[in-house]
Amino acid sequence: MAGLVTDTLAAADRPEPAGAAGPPSARSLAERLSRVRWWRVLMLAVVAIYLLGPLLSALWFTVYNARLHRFSLAPYGQLFGASGFLTSVRMTFFLALSTIALEFVLLVPAMVAIRLRLPRLRGVVESIAMVPLVVSPVALTAGVSTVLGWGLNDQGSWMFRLDADLQNQSFPLILPLVYAILVLPFAFRALDAALRAVDLKTLVEAARGLGASWPVVLWRVLLPNLRAGLLSGAVLTLALVFGEYTIASILGFVPFAVWIVQDGQGSGQLPIAVSLLSLLLSWAVLFLVSFLGGRRAAAVTDRSA
Amino acid sequence: MPAAGLELSALRRSYGAVHALDGLDLALAPGELVALLGPSGCGKTTALRIVAGFERPDAGQVRLDGADITPVSAAKRDMGMVFQSYSLFPHLTAAENVAFGLRLRKTAAPQRKARAEELLELVGIAGHGARYPHQLSGGQQQRVALARALAIRPKVLLLDEPLSALDAKVRLQLRDEIRRVQLDLGITTLFVTHDQEEALSMADRVAVMRSGQLEQCAAPAQLYDRPATAFVAEFVGTMNRLRGTMIDLDVVEVAGRRLPVDGERPVPGTKVEVLLRPEAIELEAIEPDSAADRAGADPAVGTVRTATFLGAITRVAVTLEDGTEVKADLPSHRASEFPAGGRARLTPAPRPVLVVAP
Numbered sequence: 082m083a084g085l086v087t088d089t090l091a092a093a094d095r096p097e098p099a100g101a102a103g104p105p106s107a108r109s110l111a112e113r114l115s116r117v118r119w120w121r122v123l124m125l126a127v128v129a130i131y132l133l134g135p136l137l138s139a140l141w142f143t144v145y146n147a148r149l150h151r152f153s154l155a156p157y158g159q160l161f162g163a164s165g166f167l168t169s170v171r172m173t174f175f176l177a178l179s180t181i182a183l184e185f186v187l188l189v190p191a192m193v194a195i196r197l198r199l200p201r202l203r204g205v206v207e208s209i210a211m212v213p214l215v216v217s218p219v220a221l222t223a224g225v226s227t228v229l230g231w232g233l234n235d236q237g238s239w240m241f242r243l244d245a246d247l248q249n250q251s252f253p254l255i256l257p258l259v260y261a262i263l264v265l266p267f268a269f270r271a272l273d274a275a276l277r278a279v280d281l282k283t284l285v286e287a288a289r290g291l292g293a294s295w296p297v298v299l300w301r302v303l304l305p306n307l308r309a310g311l312l313s314g315a316v317l318t319l320a321l322v323f324g325e326y327t328i329a330s331i332l333g334f335v336p337f338a339v340w341i342v343q344d345g346q347g348s349g350q351l352p353i354a355v356s357l358l359s360l361l362l363s364w365a366v367l368f369l370v371s372f373l374g375g376r377r378a379a380a381v382t383d384r385s386a
Numbered sequence: 387m388p389a390a391g392l393e394l395s396a397l398r399r400s401y402g403a404v405h406a407l408d409g410l411d412l413a414l415a416p417g418e419l420v421a422l423l424g425p426s427g428c429g430k431t432t433a434l435r436i437v438a439g440f441e442r443p444d445a446g447q448v449r450l451d452g453a454d455i456t457p458v459s460a461a462k463r464d465m466g467m468v469f470q471s472y473s474l475f476p477h478l479t480a481a482e483n484v485a486f487g488l489r490l491r492k493t494a495a496p497q498r499k500a501r502a503e504e505l506l507e508l509v510g511i512a513g514h515g516a517r518y519p520h521q522l523s524g525g526q527q528q529r530v531a532l533a534r535a536l537a538i539r540p541k542v543l544l545l546d547e548p549l550s551a552l553d554a555k556v557r558l559q560l561r562d563e564i565r566r567v568q569l570d571l572g573i574t575t576l577f578v579t580h581d582q583e584e585a586l587s588m589a590d591r592v593a594v595m596r597s598g599q600l601e602q603c604a605a606p607a608q609l610y611d612r613p614a615t616a617f618v619a620e621f622v623g624t625m626n627r628l629r630g631t632m633i634d635l636d637v638v639e640v641a642g643r644r645l646p647v648d649g650e651r652p653v654p655g656t657k658v659e660v661l662l663r664p665e666a667i668e669l670e671a672i673e674p675d676s677a678a679d680r681a682g683a684d685p686a687v688g689t690v691r692t693a694t695f696l697g698a699i700t701r702v703a704v705t706l707e708d709g710t711e712v713k714a715d716l717p718s719h720r721a722s723e724f725p726a727g728g729r730a731r732l733t734p735a736p737r738p739v740l741v742v743a744p
Contacts, residue, residue, distance in 0.1 A: 280471055286440055287473040287531075289460040291487035291538060305477040 136357070143354045156350040160358060163351075169340035170362065172252065176336060177322040177366075179257040181315045184268045187261065189311075192272055193303060196281050210269035213262055218327040225259055226332065253334045263328075264321050268314040275310020316370055323363045337362070389416035389574045390451045390541040392437065397446035399432050399598075406432040407443065408598035414542075419568050419575040420603070421585035424595035425621070431546060433595075434578045438544050439463045450541060466535030470547040472527045474519040480506065480530045481515030487538035505533035508567060525556035532564065536571065543568065545577040549584060561588055582622050586610065594618045614649065616742040619661045626667065626712045628734075629685075630660040630741065638741055641686035641734055648738040658741040666735040667714040669702060671723045688712065690728045693721050704730050 143156050195202050232240030247255040288302045326338040341355050397410040406429045414420045422430040435441040437448055439460030448456050455463055474483050484502040506512050509529040519527055528548050549557045565588045568575050579585050585592045586606040593603040602614040613619035630640030632654050636647045640660040652658055688706035700721035704712050724730055
């Protein structure tokens with residue numbers, strides 16, 4: 082059967098080359114410079130100064146002691162030694178991870194089911210998912226506080242124990258539950274876009290026809306193909322959780338954003354070092370997530386080459 | 387794996403007020419390739435999806451080797467399916483796609499790899515196993531999809547218009563290859579298509595559907611030459627309608643010729659329309675204003691409108707005096723006898739014909 086396809090047939094059934102153009106021709110430096118759009122460079126410079134100027138100034142302020150005329154990383158040393166700093170960072174990190182997990186465990190099967198079986202419900206679900214955008218975190222927290230108070234007067238009851246577990250100071254389970262609602266609009270959008278980009282019905286039916294159970298379809302077929310949307314949703318969730326102050330503060334927990342306000346506001350260079358570090362921490366986590374996602378995508382491309 | 391027999395009996399499926407299937411009966415012998423052919427909305431894809439297990443019928447049964455599989459889920463039917471749209475898993479290579487079903491069946495990695503290579507070779511794309519779907523052409527993707535469907539050694543192969551998204555040349559190649567692979571493996575195959583050429587060229591039998599019901603299921607030649615109903619006659623191939631009169635219970639007079647009637651027979655004296663294939667009509671050129679032309683009353687004489695070159699044959703369109711347009715096929719070397727505007731007389735070939743009410 083190897084000879085089923087003749088050369089002529091194979092030639093007709095060949096994909097178009099990805100890029101027909103040859104290697105770029107060598108250009109002189111002058112030629113390249115002449116092609117540069119200077120107004121673009123100018124705009125880029127203005128934006129860079131606007132964004133990086135304050136950060137670099139802050140960095141300079143925290144590492145340069147003007148009185149002694151020397152550089153020092155002492156403020157950062159004080160920061161790492163500050164009471165509650167590492168605890169709050171660790172708590173925030175685990176809050177973010179658990180929020181992401183909760184978000185996707187709830188959202189992915191629901192959205193897949195809606196697209197496959199109940200497409201008419203999509204509009205309703207989208208409307209519900211957008212509600213957190215119009216309900217202020219303060220109002221949401223007021224409601225959560227009321228609910229958490231239900232079990233307080235009945236010590237020993239399951240409600241009391243549940244309340245206690247939800248408000249455990251070392252890891253308040255209530256926060257991922259509330260954050261999952263807060264990030265719903267962003268996670269919904271990201272996942273919806275990813276679902277629209279694949280032929281969900283055909284992929285599911287192809288997998289089912291080959292003998293895959295529903296969990297296998299989700300795990301081995303859908304999740305790998307929704308990676309971009311999941312990654313995007315995870316990044317947005319991370320950003321939100323790392324910066325969330327209102328709800329955690331009102332409910333009396335101390336994740337990183339609350340710690341900055343409560344304990345990171347010493348005198349002199351320390352508050353600035355805290356602000357810089359919080360920014361860098363958020364960026365580092367976001368870059369890490371993007372890098373991991375990007376590297377997997379690149380690995381796929383490399384393997385296929 | 388020995389080929390399995392498939393039987394669809396009294397299948398019904400409605401979507402609201404629309405009856406997609408209205409009592410469909412169809413049986414496939416082991417190793418047979420049957421094409422489900424019909425216009426859009428006739429229920430052929432619904433029937434295939436019910437066989438695959440993606441939809442449940444409102445009534446009726448699907449039996450595989452005599453066993454009722456109607457309630458069995460799609461994942462447990464052991465059927466291979468190739469879809470109309472490219473259905474390869476984008477995150478897997480061609481070889482991984484082919485091996486997907488085997489992996490689910492916990493086949494050991496070396497056997498999976500060997501089977502994937504064997505099947506990729508079978509469908510003519512050996513050496514493409516490491517490529518991802520986006521690096522393959524449409525035709526190659528459908529070959530991989532075919533290999534993936536065959537990898538699990540399915541009892542039945544289901545093809546849901548697998549060629550319709552491909553360009554004409556690739557479609558022709560793949561059509562032949564699917565048929566060759568099917569014959570090689572002797573696998574029972576149900577093939578849905580709206581392309582009659584595909585159905586007639588590939589299938590052992592063609593099942594023509596209309597409004598959720600089976601009109602006729604027969605070998606391609608029989609379907610073409612001896613259609614059971616007017617719908618089949620007109621749906622499969624090109625058909626002319628000429629006015630005629632029943633002159634006996636099984637004889638109709640059309641274009642000055644008496645022909646035996648197949649199928650439904652109206653009472654003598656009834657005005658009918660006679661169905662004639664283009665190749666069942668002889669054309670004779672006549673001189674304009676000649677005695678033959680001036681006869682005037684001859685209903686079989688008309689004016690040549692167009693002549694369409696189709697390779698070995700040329701299809702000549704003639705408009706009769708009563709306005710009826712008739713298409714007739716003749717060897718292309720005779721086409722010059724029938725210039726546009728010329729006059730021609732047609733003569734039906736002496737074969738049994740179908741008649742319908744005008």
